[in-house]
Structure formats: structure tokens, C-alpha cells
Amino acid sequence: MAKRALIIGGGLGGLFCGAILAKEGLQVTILEKNATIGGGLQSFTRFGEVYDTGMHVVGGLQEGGNIRRLCQWLGIWDKVHVRPIPTECTDRLYFAEDRQYYDIASGKEGFAASLSKHFPRQHDNLKAYVEAMYRICDEMDLFHLRPSTRDIFSHSEEFTMPAGSFIRQYISDERLQQIVAYVNPLYGGRKEVTPAFIHATISVLHINGLSRFAGGSQLFAETLGSVVKEHGGEVISGDGVQRIHTEGRSITGITTRKGKHYAADLYISDIHPCALLPLFDEASALPKAYRTRMQEIPNTYSAFLLYLKLKPEAFRYLDYTGYYVQGYDKVWNPMGSAFLYMTPPEIEQGEFSRKMIIAAPTEWQEVKRWAGTAIGHRSEDYKAWKQRKAEFLLSRMEEMFPRFKDCIEDLDTASPLTIRDYYGAKEGTMFGYAKDCTNMALSQVPVVTKIPNLLLTGQCVNLHGFCGVPLTAINTCEAILGPNHVINKL
């Protein structure tokens, strides 16, 4: 009989684990608390437009890219609707301090050339910096889908040094040191805390070429779900796991919010570990030291989001991701001074865009006073806070696009509270646990746990984001299927 695997959470990690395990012959059930599967891949419809919640730019899908290879092996690549971001300008940075724009190209040469236009004397430094980031990524066998037995302790000194120090080693111009760090809101980075390998991974994904989902990332979630179903598995949404039953150090079954019971041989959690722990009927099923550590690891920050419906033919479609930064000294401190904006593509994208998403890094502290409130029952002062945030962002948009507000037909907002409530992510964290180079052991969460039939996956384990989470899913599945089982097939 096939082993039964029950997956808690139908987000990016749960769906990839489900698809891989179902393809490899396990009997998979995925339980998702929300009405729709997807987690960070979830899209929603507002004002007649489809908006993505947590997947705006994605890496690893270029020709030969790691996630593209995984999709090809799963047999879904021809169903994935993505639009590559043009190489000449993947990101446009605007520094309000001196009203300067920087268009960042992809490709090793392109990246260095686009910045050495502004800093000609730094050309060789930029090239050395790019090579150093590729060297760091080369230390990660999983990133290249190579078999490995390497652990964190066998990495180079550069791998775990602070991202800020790593940049300073190669780039001597102080302003350029700030500019090349512009991607840090995509990993919740902290200059002297985040290890260089996180900065290098995200930067290399950009340099290798980014894509965007066309027509909404939800389509991709559905495609992954269909792999599970085609192999005889179940994907159940609208019914989350409420209790996990244990006997000694083993899970015997789970009960859902609707009161249904499920039992399996193996359980995989794709939810934030801090959301998982309270589900256990016996807290002592996991050692106290482990539980305390999971609660104490700091999380990356959250975001405030603006979803805009634009008037017909009022605003041209932007093929790049835009970054607004108040000043060069704010790059590593984007709270209240930096944000990203993008016009998500349709499957048939025309000259104009009907929608825009603006995402501003935001600390949980800003909304903590409303933490006890639920969606639909938030107070007037919370609504006033959201309105002030939205106004602030829109006035900054007008610095780059005069009369931008005239293009808006409608708008909606989401805050760290929304992110917490939709994904069940502690403090509305965007990217899960923060990695700390001064204490690497603290944020290293293994896929295996002290409960032999419980495994972890998702962004709090290893890497986050569209590329990192599926790679972790491979790790999780290989803990069941055997070392390098999936990698060898890819």
C-alpha cells in the first residue's frame, strides 16, 4: 500500500511537496484553511481585476532555471503562464534625494554595465562583485539541483558574512554600496545581520532573469494542485487543521475546523512553526527547547500593500519592477521611506495597464495595537492609519508620475494584519524567519523534527520565495523518499 502523506497548508511549499510526493506514488492529502489554495500564490478579484497577494516577481523560471526544470519534471511547464521581464531593464530605481533613476539590466555583463554607466570607475569592482555572488551560489548544490551532502559548516567565510560587509569588500564607492543593496526588501534584509548568501541568492536570481505570472499566480497554484489530483491525491480547501493528535512522540491524526478526522503515515507542515505548535493536543510532543527556539527566532518584516484599479488607457503598462527610495542612506532601512510598484501582466497584455500593486516594507509594530481585531471588525483608527499610509505612497508616486492620482479608478489596501490572518504567518512576516549571520544555528530549522512522522517545509525552513520554497520542498520530500531521490531524477 502507498504511504499516506497529509500536508497542512496548501501554499507554495505544501503544493510542491504534494505534487512531488504524489508523482512518486504516495497517497497525498493537502488541507488548506482558506477557501482557495495557494498561500503566497493566492490571487483575489477586486474591482473586476485579478491581483496577486504574495508573488509579484519570480526567479528560477528562465531557460535552464532550477524551478523551470522542476516544473518540467512535474509535467506542468506548458501550463505555466509567465512573462519574462525584459533583460535591458528588470528594475528601475528612483532615488528621491537627487531625483536620479537607475535602470538595472539582467545578465552578468548587463548588470555591471547598467551601473557602471553611473559609476565608470567601479566597472571592474562590479564585475568582481557579481562573480563573488555567483561563487557563493555555487556553494549551494541544491540551488543548482546537484546531489549534495554538504552542510552549513563547510561553506566559505563569505557565505555567512554580513551582507553589508560582503558588498563593501568589492564595491568601494559608498553610494554604489547602497544602490547594489536595493533588492533587500525582497528578503527582509538587515545590513549587518543578514548573511551574504541570502543577498547573493536573491541578486543572482535577478541577474539570471526574472519573470512575472501572467493572468495571476493562482493559476500556478491550481496547476500544482492538479498534479496531486491526477495522481490520485486530494486537495481540500476551506478546512484548516485545528488539532494534531499525538501518542508519545508520534502523530496519530488530525481534526479539522469542520470536525473531520484524518490519519496518515506522514505529516508535513507548510505553515509557520509558530502557527503549528499551538495545534498539538499535547504540547510536550515536541521538546520544550525546540518549542522555545521556534518562538524566539525573529521574523522578517511585513508589508503594507496598495491594490489600484487604473482608469482605461490612463497608465502605460510597465515591464519592470519600480523601486522608490527616499535617500541612499535609506536603502537598508526601507521602513516608511521605500516601496516597490508594478503593473502585473495579463495573459494578453496591451499597451496600458488596468492595475498596479504597491508594496511597502512595514514593521509589525505599526499595527500591533490592533493585533486582537479580526478582518471585517477593525476599528476606525486602523482604517484612518491605512488611509494615511495609502496617501503617503500615492503622493510619492506623483513624484515619479505627475498627476498619478488622476489615473486611479479604485483602490484597496492590505496590512501586516491581513497577511497574518490570510497566511497564518506570525506578525504578518513576508519571508518567514530572519536569518542571522551572528547566530546561524538559531535560524537553521531542519525539515525533520523530533516527531518521526512530522516534517517541515515552507519559507521558514532554508530559503524563502518562489525559488527558495520549492527547493526546500525537494529537501522535505527527499527526507521521505531518500537522499537525492528527486535531484537525481531532475
Ligand SMILES: Cc1cc2nc3c(=O)[nH]c(=O)nc-3n(C[C@H](O)[C@H](O)[C@H](O)COP(=O)(O)OP(=O)(O)OC[C@H]3O[C@@H](n4cnc5c(N)ncnc54)[C@H](O)[C@@H]3O)c2cc1C
Ligand atoms: C506581500 C508579499 C509579497 C511577496 N512577494 C514575493 C515575490 O514577489 N516573489 C517571491 O518569490 N516571493 C514573494 N513573497 C514571499 C512568498 O510569497 C513566500 O515566500 C511563499 O509564498 C511562502 O510559501 P509557504 O509555502 O512557506 O507559505 P504560504 O504560501 O503562506 O502557505 C502556507 C499556507 O498554509 C495555510 N494554513 C495556515 N494555517 C493552516 C492550518 N491550520 N490548516 C491548513 N492550512 C493552513 C495558509 O492559508 C497558506 O495557504 C511575498 C510575500 C508577501 C507576504
